[in-house]
Amino acid sequence: MSNEASVHEQSYLGAPHGLASWLLTKDHKRIAILYLISITIFFAVGGTFAAMIRAELVTPQGDLLSSDLYNKVFTLHGVIMIFFFLIPSIPATLGNFLLPIMIGAKDLAFPRINLLSWYIYVIGATVTLAAVFNGGVDTGWTFYTPYSSMSSNTSVTTAALGVFITGFSSILTGFNFIVTLHRMRAPGMTWFRLPLFVWAQYATSLVMILGTPVVAITVLLVAAERALHLGIFDPKIGGDPVLFQHLFWFYSHPAVYIMILPAMGVVSELVAAMSRKQIFGYSFVAFSSLAIAIIGFLVWGHHLFVSSQSIYAGLVFSIITMMVAVPSAVKTFNWTATMYKGAISWESPTFWIFGFMGLFLVGGLTGLFLGAMGLDIHLTDTYFVVAHFHYIMVGGGVMGFLGGLHFWWPKMTGKMYNETAGKIAAMLVFFGFNATFFPQFIVGYMGMPRRYHAYPPEFQFFNVLSSAGAVLLGIGYTMIVIYLIYSLIKGPKAPANPWGATGLEWKIPSPPITHNFSEMPVVTEEAYDYQHAPAPQRGVK
Amino acid sequence: MSSTLPFFPPSASTVASDVDYLYFFILGVSAFFAVLVSVLVLVFAIKYRRNKPEDIGADIHGSLSLELLWTGIPFILAMVMFVWGAQVFFTLSKPPADSMDVFVVGKQWMWKVQHPEGVREINELHVPINRPVRLTMGSEDVIHDFFIPAFRVKMDVVPGKLTTMWFTATKAGEYHIFCAEYCGTKHSGMIGTVTAMEPQDYEAWLAGGRATGSAVQNGERLFSDLSCVTCHKADSTGRGPWLGGVFGSTVTLNDGRKVVADENYLRESIMNPQSKVVQGFQPIMPTFQGMVSEENLLQLIAYVKTLKPAEPAPAPAKK
């Protein structure tokens, strides 16, 4: 008894030891680390496919890869990045790690289900990788029918099954988060004292549990049509190909919010902490997350403006799409206002916030171009769209993820990374990203369609720029992996609260003990009470 | 390709400038907000840079009037963009009544085009300038998308139905046609050229083309070859209804529904006759799915559209 208690007083990283203790862990923090390692591997795999795409597109002729191989490469890039990296990225790593701590709980409501979700993710990923080695899949990550269901002769069924399985891991995570938030908040932790990161996770979880089942069933129907010729999507046997697009985007548009909402939550935390100031308009930021999650479910038809959907349906989808711009603008202005009269430290998390703000602004604003129907006709299915969603999902989502990783790394690992390296990487990623994707807006308006293996020569200039930018971007990302791993080995020990931030996670040691808190915390103040915040335990450079 | 800015597509149709104006409007608004927020962030970061690690920011919690301001302004601007975008979209989806009809069939991986006079082309489309052209499009296999960047028009070509799009070219020249919906191996090879010509050049080109019978003539031939004519007779003695005047009319079905007979209705009546059965008739029409190609279908429809309503039958002489 006393023995067990002392084990739980130790760092979660230290006790118990051994691989089995990790693979069978029920500790949300260890599961977060398992996820972090898995998604990093998939980010590297997806990134390798991206590198192949950019290498091919340096010249207008499709001379490096065959058409079939190229089509498989961009499909796998999309499938892996979206389902195996972006969707789990923040929720399953930072969310898993922080959510219980931020609300003063020992763990999530269902620790075993949490572990199960990781195993499901791994199984789904393995099945998808099996499709890769079994000849690949060439439908695009969107699996549009009837190409996917009746025409493609690649491993569509296996890949669809992989996506189907993985879907359950995010359903379970979302479900676990929601129950935890309702049932396990510490005494005094009222809804309006929750950190905004938690609000964002709540909104994200709603999308996960409401949307994911739809896409899971949809890809399963594609597999069923391939195997049994059911006549769901293929008009030759009585199906409707556009039905697939409705079902698919019903999930996949909200999925964008699974990727961006958590990043917005991270930024809310970071802006307040790095400015050491109360967040501006707490309730507006919190409710805008919910508004985005809810309105986000009603806009899927903006992907179908040229699909032969009724023009009146199109009108409704267009006006609702335009409305999503409003809560996003509200957030951006509130973050900016938080910095006003703040005490802003120029440490590496701040650099990631700048990067996020810049890229998310461009990503969000270019969404307006695509929501305006008459303009979308010209822009849809071109590189303009490719640039737009990379700005949102990678510019916004991944910048937010990396910002959060830099902010909470000391807490998660107990080690400090090199500050200068952190700043240089943030700048490399920011400039590399812009160099890669900004030219795609221009070449998109010029008319270059997406998923083109070869293209007319007048588009070459912009493609060369893009590929050059991708090299910078690749260097930036690789650098991060190197200095973060180096910090684990050689980095100085992290203090409990290096940034002088508020929030329960900063009141416990770095890294936390297995049970997070040695005694039940009682919350008495609002979130971001920086007027009474402790001083950072490390000098500001 | 006609010469323009190296980073902007040629603008060669009546709607192109409408689309471009909308583009520049949204671009202007976006640039304003992007610059505004970036400058504020940088100015604050410099002006309020922390001196001592333990410094804290001012005790500000928010401001309702600011929240209303930055909810209201984006909302109004977004609605302006919506209305403007919808307006352009409506123009793009309503072909003028006097449009010239051209038929397009997409298949992996080529575009087949047929002019009303019967001239056919592959991966090419010749059109006269200053005259609205309406494309009626079908697909033989998967979804494709007919995209002409210089005209700012694009429309999916969907198997199992017909879709339409229209444009009026304004500048003679050659412009790209791209397939914009991913359709398999040679998707990026499913490209072609639109040649917009002075009307007299277009007439000359048509005359020199190898016409293989006009679409209507081909349709008429198919109508008898496929023995449609045995059931659909002008004197209404066949087992099916006479088809003259059906196009554009409102048809009452045997379940009481009323539908407007557009091209998609005609298409469905031929490919899947059981799905909508005309009131007063038995569902005996065979399906022609798999027997007529997408191209033949377009010809049949072109022919059916030309049929005239039957003369009112003379009063029966029987007593």
Ligand SMILES: [Cu+2]
């Ligand atoms: Cu969307």
Ligand SMILES: [Cu+2]
């Ligand atoms: Cu295509």
